Amino acid sequence: MNRPLAPIVCFTLSLCFLTTLPASVSAQESPSPQRVGQVEDAPTFRDRVDSVINPINNAIFTTLFFDLSFGAFKTAVVDEQGRHVLGTHPVWVDAETGFTAVRIDESGEPVLDDAGEPVTVSVPAGGRYQPIGQDGLPEVKDGNPLYEPPVVEVPFLVVWLGFGAVFFTCFHGFKTLRGFSHAIRIVFGHYKSEDDHGEIPPFRALTSALSATVGLGNIAGVSVAMVTGGPGALFWMMFLGFFGMASKFHETTLSQVFRTTNPDGSISGGPMYVLDDGFKKHLPALWPLGKALAIVFAVFCMLASLGGGNMFQSNQAAEAFFSTFVVPGLGSDEAAIASSKEWVANGVGVFMAVAVAFVVLGGITRIGAATSKLVPIMAAIYVIACAFIVLANVSSLPELIGDVFADAFGADAAFGGLIGAMMVGFQRAAFSSEAGVGSSAIAHAAAQTKEPVREGFVASLEPFIDTVVICFMTGMVVLITGAYLDAEGGASVTLYAFEQVSLTRDWFPYVLSVSIVLFAFSTMISWCYYGERAAGYLFGKAYAKYAIFAFRMLFVACVYFGAVGSLDSVIGLADAGLLSMALPNILGGLLLAPLVGKMANDYWRRLKRGDFEHESEPDPRAD
Numbered sequence: 161m162n163r164p165l166a167p168i169v170c171f172t173l174s175l176c177f178l179t180t181l182p183a184s185v186s187a188q189e190s191p192s193p194q195r196v197g198q199v200e201d202a203p204t205f206r207d208r209v210d211s212v213i214n215p216i217n218n219a220i221f222t223t224l225f226f227d228l229s230f231g232a233f234k235t236a237v238v239d240e241q242g243r244h245v246l247g248t249h250p251v252w253v254d255a256e257t258g259f260t261a262v263r264i265d266e267s268g269e270p271v272l273d274d275a276g277e278p279v280t281v282s283v284p285a286g287g288r289y290q291p292i293g294q295d296g297l298p299e300v301k302d303g304n305p306l307y308e309p310p311v312v313e314v315p316f317l318v319v320w321l322g323f324g325a326v327f328f329t330c331f332h333g334f335k336t337l338r339g340f341s342h343a344i345r346i347v348f349g350h351y352k353s354e355d356d357h358g359e360i361p362p363f364r365a366l367t368s369a370l371s372a373t374v375g376l377g378n379i380a381g382v383s384v385a386m387v388t389g390g391p392g393a394l395f396w397m398m399f400l401g402f403f404g405m406a407s408k409f410h411e412t413t414l415s416q417v418f419r420t421t422n423p424d425g426s427i428s429g430g431p432m433y434v435l436d437d438g439f440k441k442h443l444p445a446l447w448p449l450g451k452a453l454a455i456v457f458a459v460f461c462m463l464a465s466l467g468g469g470n471m472f473q474s475n476q477a478a479e480a481f482f483s484t485f486v487v488p489g490l491g492s493d494e495a496a497i498a499s500s501k502e503w504v505a506n507g508v509g510v511f512m513a514v515a516v517a518f519v520v521l522g523g524i525t526r527i528g529a530a531t532s533k534l535v536p537i538m539a540a541i542y543v544i545a546c547a548f549i550v551l552a553n554v555s556s557l558p559e560l561i562g563d564v565f566a567d568a569f570g571a572d573a574a575f576g577g578l579i580g581a582m583m584v585g586f587q588r589a590a591f592s593s594e595a596g597v598g599s600s601a602i603a604h605a606a607a608q609t610k611e612p613v614r615e616g617f618v619a620s621l622e623p624f625i626d627t628v629v630i631c632f633m634t635g636m637v638v639l640i641t642g643a644y645l646d647a648e649g650g651a652s653v654t655l656y657a658f659e660q661v662s663l664t665r666d667w668f669p670y671v672l673s674v675s676i677v678l679f680a681f682s683t684m685i686s687w688c689y690y691g692e693r694a695a696g697y698l699f700g701k702a703y704a705k706y707a708i709f710a711f712r713m714l715f716v717a718c719v720y721f722g723a724v725g726s727l728d729s730v731i732g733l734a735d736a737g738l739l740s741m742a743l744p745n746i747l748g749g750l751l752l753a754p755l756v757g758k759m760a761n762d763y764w765r766r767l768k769r770g771d772f773e774h775e776s777e778p779d780p781r782a783d
Contacts, residue, residue, distance in 0.1 A: 195270075196261040197290030197298030198250060199281050206502075209725040213733050216463075220736040224743065225315040233312035233579050236305060248300040250290045258285045268296040312580040315587070317739045321596045322586050324746035325403035328410045331753055332760055336405040336620040342767065343617035351614060351772055366604075366618050377592030378626060379542075379676060380476050382634040383653035384731070386644040389584030391560075392567030394635035396585025397592065401627025404595025405620040410749050412619035413756050414438065415601035416612030423701065429605020430690075431598035431741075432458045432697045435748045442755055453744035454697070457598065460740040461694035462711065464599065468591060468734030469687020470715060471722025473680035475730045478508035478723040483655050484673040502724075508677075509723030515681065517716045520688040538675050538682075539630065545668050546633035549661050553640045560639045590739055592631055593623040597738055598745035602690045613763040688715050 203211070237245040263271040263279045270278040283289050293299040329336070336343075345351070347366055385393040411431060418437045419429030432454040439450025482504040487497065550557065568581055594600055600622060609615045634654060638644050643657035658668045695711040696704035722730055749756075766772065 194259055194261045195264050195292045195296075196281070196283065197264055197266075197292065199261070199263070199283055199290070200252065200288040202287075204502075206505075206724055206726055209721050210729040213725060213729040217729065217732040217736050220740060221732070224317050224740055225736075227313040228316050228319055229312075229314040229579075231307075233314065235308040237308055244305045247303040247306050249303045251299040251301055252288045253291050255283045255285055255287045255289060258287075259283055261289065264292055264296075264298060266298060268292075268298075310577075310580055312577070312583070314579065314583060317742060318583050318586045318590070320746060321590050321739065321742045322400060322403075324596045324742065324749065325400055325407045328749070328753075329403045329406035331757060332406055332409065334406075335760060335764060336409050336617070339617050339620075339764075339767075340624075343621050346614055346618050347621065351611075352608075366621065377588070378630040378634055379654045379672075379679070381588045381592045382631050383638060383644065383657075385584050385588035386635065386638055387653060389581040390567050391564045391635075391639055391644075392570065392578070392581035393585040393588065394631070394639075395564050395568035396582045397589040397631050397635075398628050400586050400589035400595070401593050401623040401631065404589065404593050404623040404627070407596040407746075407749075408593075408600065408622055409616040409620040409760075410753070410756055411596070411598050411601040411745060412604040413612045413616035413759065414749065414752060415598075415605040416607070416609065416615050417755075417759075419605040422696075422704070427606045428693050428696060430461075430602035430693060430697075431745045431748060432461070432694060433605075434601075434752070435744060436697075438748065438752050438755075443751060446751065450748065453748055457741055457744040458694040458698040460737055460744075461599065461602075462691045462698075462737075464597070464734070464737030464741055465687045465691025465694070466715060466718045466733075467730070467737045469599075469690065470684050470718050471725060471730045472734040473683050474509055474512050474719045474722040475725060475727060477512060477677045477680040478505045479727070480655060480673045480676040481508055484669050505724045506720075509720035512677075512681065512684075512723065513716050513719040516684050516688070516719050519685050520692075520712050520715065538678055539625075541671065542675055543630060543633055545658070545672070546637050549640060549658075550633065550636050552661070556640065557636070560636065563639070564635070587735065587739070589627055589631075590742070591734065593627040594738065595623045595627075596746055597741040599687075599690050599738075599741065602693050603686065611763060613760050616760070684715075684719065688712065691715060 239245055259282075261281055261283055263281055265271050273279050290298045382394065382397065385397055389396075411434075414434045415429040415431065418434045419427050420433055420437070421427055435450045435454035435457060439447045443450065482501055486500050486504055568585075569578055589595075590597060600619060604615050604619050607615045607618070638653060638657050641657040641660040643653050643660065655669050655672060658672060659665050692708040692711050692715075695707040699707035
């Protein structure tokens with residue numbers, strides 16, 4: 161190259177490079193924003209709690225709550241050609257690097273702010289967003305077939321629970337009804353003798369069991385049932401409560417027969433011991449099956465203890481406290497409500513976790529002593545308040561009861577008709593009274609008695625008190641006020657109902673909120689006992705002490721997690737654990753039914769013959 165031309169060429173090339181460089185840098189600094197659909201917010205602590213609970217719920221519901229009708233009571237959504245319409249789910253992508261994006265709605269148009277400008281969002285590295293497809297719309301994928309509401313299913317475990325209750329009632333010849341007055345006499349100290357063996361009197365065993373059943377199942381459970389299944393669900397709750405008396409009678413008698421004494425002198429019992437020892441002694445050929453069922457029951461009992469006996473209780477206690485004491489002062493500020501609810505959930509969760517931690521180390525004796533005084537007082541206050549409202553509207557009672565029956569056997573499309581109301585009612589009744597699931601038999605196994613059948617009669621009172629009486633009172637209040645039509649579900653519906661009545665509007669919601677917290681507390685300490693007995697059985701006597709300690713620590717932690725979790729995931733876990741206990745419990749009860757039937761018939765003959773008359777005077781030592 162000619163030397164004079166070299167500087168010119170170099171200058172020209174350098175100039176071309178420099179003129180292109182700013183444009184390149186500028187393009188990197190100010191790119192055209194990418195178009196995205198929804199952008200997922202950073203997960204909250206509640207989201208993380210739900211993400212742990214929901215996979216457990218899905219696994220159990222898919223396996224054990226399958227639809228026995230196989231879709232016979234569901235109406236499919238079809239297109240003009242009669243093809244089944246599928247639901248769609250958004251496609252989510254994890255961002256490899258952070259970027260700025262314009263939000264696109266479902267129709268493919270940019271989302272605009274108040275000034276009419278496109279809304280831009282920053283997607284961080286690792287954040288999740290919905291990409292835009294070639295058609296300019298947010299990407300989706302086909303999901304499951306769609307069904308028109310109401311979506312009515314016949315879950316296997318719910319039917320199993322109802323079948324067990326009806327079978328045991330007929331098998332025992334309605335003895336729970338015929339021996340109702342006899343059961344009351346036992347509770348008040350009649351038939352007590354020096355030969356009775358156990359840890360606590362029958363009355364304390366009853367109140368310990370009631371402390372785990374009377375409570376939010378009667379307050380929140382009835383409301384959930386009526387919001388979901390309509391007024392007819394109340395009838396089916398009471399139906400299963402009535403027939404469930406025989407389930408309690410049957411499982412408690414078996415738990416008394418096969419209870420065991422621990423090295424420290426305490427007594428353990430319940431369906432896990434019935435399924436293990438009962439099969440070994442009376443059905444030796446089926447003992448491997450009994451052992452497997454006992455392990456399954458113990459696992460589900462621990463899960464139910466953490467879910468329905470713990471997390472659901474603290475969740476609704478936090479909800480009741482927030483609805484009564486915090487919401488009225490917040491007005492309609494949604495942001496303030498959401499923020500305050502999170503603070504309240506955390507506060508109530510920590511407070512109740514600390515309180516439970518102090519109590520659960522006391523064991524069944526302390527639980528019995530506390531709840532024998534606490535539960536009757538709380539239940540009496542609640543029932544009296546309900547009675548005030550019912551009596552004030554007694555003229556409308558026949559019409560309302562008629563509505564319950566009409567809806568229970570009708571075909572109201574709004575709630576799924578007879579089948580829908582029945583399934584919802586059975587499911588919530590099981591949560592309320594626990595008849596057939598075998599939980600309260602663990603408490604009754606520790607009762608002082610020499611007659612297992614006698615304690616069975618005591619236990620049979622629970623579903624009557626819990627579901628036939630208290631749930632009916634709640635249902636009437638909710639019906640009278642129409643609260644089930646205006647509120648979303650849970651304890652807030654019942655609170656809302658009492659706020660609609662001038663007689664109770666100004667004072668009872670506060671009393672009820674405090675009662676809900678106390679109900680939740682008594683339920684939790686009783687259910688901790690159930691769960692730790694299941695843990696003790698599962699890990700054997702050699703490691704029971706360590707297993708129980710570990711379970712108690714987990715139980716206390718779950719009190720907090722329940723308060724901050726969402727109602728849907730928590731009540732799902734409660735149903736999954738609690739109703740699953742009915743599978744091994746009722747199956748074992750059916751196989752051992754001849755043994756219980758023989759014992760019950762022998763006791764009944766001796767009772768009618770007057771063999772117990774010398775024991776009929778109340779014992780002055782009775783608590």
